[in-house]
Each structure stands twice: as structure tokens, then as C-alpha cells.
Amino acid sequence: MDYHQYDKNDFLEDASLLAYVKGDDPVVTRFWEDWAQQQPPNIDEFRKAVFLLRHLLSAERISVRPGTEQEVWGRISQAIDTAAATPVRTIGLRRWVAAAAVFLLLAGAGTGYYIYRYTGTQTVYAAYGTKKQIVLADASVVTLNANSSLRYARRWGKNSVREVWLDGEAYFEVQHLKKDALPLKAGERFLVHTGELDIEVLGTAFNVKDRRGITTVYLKTGAVKVGTNATGVLSIKPGEEAEYRQQEGVLTKHPGDADAAAWLDNKMVLHNTPVKEIVQVLEDTYGYKVVLTDTAVANRRINGVLPLKNTETLLYILSNMLDVDINVNKSDSTLLFRPGK
Numbered sequence: 444m445d446y447h448q449y450d451k452n453d454f455l456e457d458a459s460l461l462a463y464v465k466g467d468d469p470v471v472t473r474f475w476e477d478w479a480q481q482q483p484p485n486i487d488e489f490r491k492a493v494f495l496l497r498h499l500l501s502a503e504r505i506s507v508r509p510g511t512e513q514e515v516w517g518r519i520s521q522a523i524d525t526a527a528a529t530p531v532r533t534i535g536l537r538r539w540v541a542a543a544a545v546f547l548l549l550a551g552a553g554t555g556y557y558i559y560r561y562t563g564t565q566t567v568y569a570a571y572g573t574k575k576q577i578v579l580a581d582a583s584v585v586t587l588n589a590n591s592s593l594r595y596a597r598r599w600g601k602n603s604v605r606e607v608w609l610d611g612e613a614y615f616e617v618q619h620l621k622k623d624a625l626p627l628k629a630g631e632r633f634l635v636h637t638g639e640l641d642i643e644v645l646g647t648a649f650n651v652k653d654r655r656g657i658t659t660v661y662l663k664t665g666a667v668k669v670g671t672n673a674t675g676v677l678s679i680k681p682g683e684e685a686e687y688r689q690q691e692g693v694l695t696k697h698p699g700d701a702d703a704a705a706w707l708d709n710k711m712v713l714h715n716t717p718v719k720e721i722v723q724v725l726e727d728t729y730g731y732k733v734v735l736t737d738t739a740v741a742n743r744r745i746n747g748v749l750p751l752k753n754t755e756t757l758l759y760i761l762s763n764m765l766d767v768d769i770n771v772n773k774s775d776s777t778l779l780f781r782p783g784k
Contacts, residue, residue: 447483454492464496497563568592569611571730572754574706581605581618583633588612588652588706589728609637611727612652614704617644617665640687640694643668650704654727656689661703670694709752715744718765725778729754733778740765740780 446454454460462468463475479489569575569587577585580598583605587593591611599605617633635642637653640660647665652658660669661684669685670676674694679685684699702712711724719741722733728751735741745764750756758778762769770779 446478446489447485449485449488451488451491451495454489455495460492461496464493564594564596566592566594571728579605579607581633583618584616586614586707588614590730605633607635609635609651609653612650612654612706614650614707615644615648617647619645619647619665638687639671639689640669641671652703655723658687658689659703660685661699663704706751709750711749711751713745713747713749715746717741718743718745721745721749721761724751729776731776731778733780735780737767737780737782740767 446457449457459471460475462471466472479486483489567575567577567587569589569591571590573589575587577587577593577595579585579595585593585607588611591609591613593610593613594608596603596606615635631645633644633647635644635651637651638656638658640653640658642649642651642660644667645665647667648663649665649667650659650661650663660667660679662679662681664681666678666680667685668676668678669687671687671692671694673692674687677685677694677696679696682699682701683696684703685694685696687694700714702714705712706728711721713721722735722741725731725733743765747764749760758769758771762783765780766783768781768783770781771777772779
């Protein structure tokens with residue numbers, strides 16, 4: 444079989460390509476990865492087919508009445524009979540029938556069908572020591588901090604609630620879609636789900652941090668409501684911060700730290716900050732394991748600015764601030780803090 448001669452529709456009819464996209468068979472996966480690495484002349488056709496199949500696999504499930512499968516195939520058979528008297532359309536029909544077969548195969552038997560509406564989700568992950576900026580379908584912008592991920596729909600319908608799921612920390616600049624004084628419509632809502640907390644916004648800039656069982660939401664501009672099923676909802680104003688502690692199930696609000704999103708500028712601004720919070724940043728942002736030989740250091744409080752872009756510079760400045768020696772074990776990413784000599 445010469446896949447080098449295939450176009451997009453040929454690939455869509457190939458069962459092994461479907462198995463590759465679904466990830467069912469490691470042998471098939473290895474074959475197609477090796478084939479694609481050769482950069483064949485029809486690689487773009489291959490990529491189009493893979494793109495289409497992936498969207499089909501992540502399409503939206505709906506409920507259907509019993510007998511729908513038979514009805515669909517009945518219509519296909521009727522179309523084939525009608526097309527028999529029109530030879531010029533036979534090739535196009537064959538492609539359509541094949542696509543219908545793929546559609547039903549992806550849906551599965553007895554569990555309902557999927558409507559192909561490009562409603563699949565995407566997850567973006569920012570690794571340790573990195574940041575990533577994401578532009579959502581509504582032109583809202585999300586900047587992910589290190590060791591964080593965001594899951595979101597590739598596109599939203601006009602009347603669909605805009606929803607995203609955050610794990611870690613991110614700064615949001617949300618597009619304000621409400622242009623009238625009428626009650627809020629579904630398509631004008633923007634929801635952030637993180638940990639156990641739900642955050643609802645209009646046009647707003649805010650920072651969300653979900654680490655170690657504590658979720659904080661600092662509001663820079665706009666309006667935000669936060670809450671859980673158990674705590675009810677709190678409204679916060681610009682300059683305020685909501686904090687939710689999962690273990691206690693308690694949601695509170697208080698004046699916020701205007702420098703909560705200083706990480707966007709690769710820095711951490713310290714306002715009488717305990718060292719243990721800096722240790723958490725080193726672990727959460729860079730993946731280090733920090734060991735303090737003098738545990739009293741953890742409760743020391745310091746002021747100043749720590750640069751976050753370069754870890755060597757960060758550790759050098761921190762060493763001088765605390766008057767400690769910091770040894771780096773690169774084999775297991777351990778930082779050992781010892782009293783300075």
C-alpha cells in the first residue's frame with residue numbers, strides 16, 4: 444500500500460490512521476510517526492486528515508432517539524440508489540459515504556452519536572521556569588505561570604458560557620461582551636474553574652493562584668464573583684483578594700497585594716514576606732525541592748524584589764538577603780540552605 448499517493452479523503456478511509464489518532468495500538472502509532480518523519484510529498488494531506496479525525500473524536504455528544512442509526516444508514520442507502528443513475532457524482536458520494544461510516548464508527552454503538560461542531564477542548568501546559576500566553580476564541584488573553592495548565596474550548600457558540608479550567612496560576616484579561624443593560628446572557632458569561640472554586644467575571648483583569656490547597660483571586664479591574672457550592676458567593680472589587688482554603692472550606696476576602704501578578708514581569712515583590720513563601724515559589728515555579736538546615740529561616744521576613752527570570756541570579760540575591768549558602772544538587776533538583784560562613 445503506497446500511502447505516498449493518498450489524498451486527505453483516502454487517509455480518512457484508512458482504518459489504521461483512525462487507530463493512530465485514537466492511540467489504540469503502539470505499533471500503528473510508531474508506523475505513522477515514522478512515516479510522517481520522512482516528510483512525504485503529501486504530508487499536508489495527512490495532517491489535514493489527522494486534524495479532522497482529532498476534532499471528530501473530541502466532538503460534542505448528544506442524545507438521540509432509538510432507531511437513529513438505522514435511519515442514518517437508510518438515508519445513505521437511498522442516496523446510493525439515487526446516485527446510481529448519475530455516474531458523475533459517484534466518486535463524491537463514495538467519499539461522503541466513507542465519511543459517514545467514520546462518523547458512526549467514532550460515535551460507537553448504543554451510546555448515542557456525536558455532532559461534529561469543532562467543540563473539542565485543548566489543554567496548554569507551562570513547564571517549570573516558563574510562561575505561556577494564550578489567546579482564547581473570544582480574544583481574551585490568559586498568561587500561564589510556570590507549572591500551570593489551562594483547559595478550554597477551541598471555540599464557543601454564540602449562546603455558550605465561556606468556561607476554562609485552571610490548575611496552577613494565571614493572569615486573565617477577559618473580553619467584555621455585555622453591551623446593554625439587559626439581563627446577563629449565557630454567551631456574555633465567563634467562568635474560571637480552579638480547584639473547588641468557581642470564578643465568574645465580565646470584562647476583567649485578575650490573577651488566580653491555585654496552589655497547595657489554597658486558591659487566591661486578586662482583582663485588578665472589573666468585577667468578579669467567586670464561590671463554591673458550600674460557601675456561597677462573594678463579590679470582590681478592584682484591589683481586593685478572595686481566598687479559599689480547601690481543607691477548612693472557608694472563603695474570605697480582604698485587601699489584596701497589588702503586586703500579586705508581578706510574576707508577569709519576572710519578579711517577586713516582597714512586603715515583609717516570610718521565607719517559607721519564597722520557598723514555595725522555588726518549588727512550585729521551578730520544581731526544586733528546598734531543604735532548610737536551619738528551620739528558623741522559614742519564618743524570617745524580608746522586603747525587596749527578587750528577579751525570577753534567571754535562577755542563578757535569583758539564588759545569588761536570595762543567598763545575600765538571607766546570609767545563607769545555597770547549594771544546588773542538579774541530579775535531583777535539591778536546594779540546600781545552610782547558614783553562611
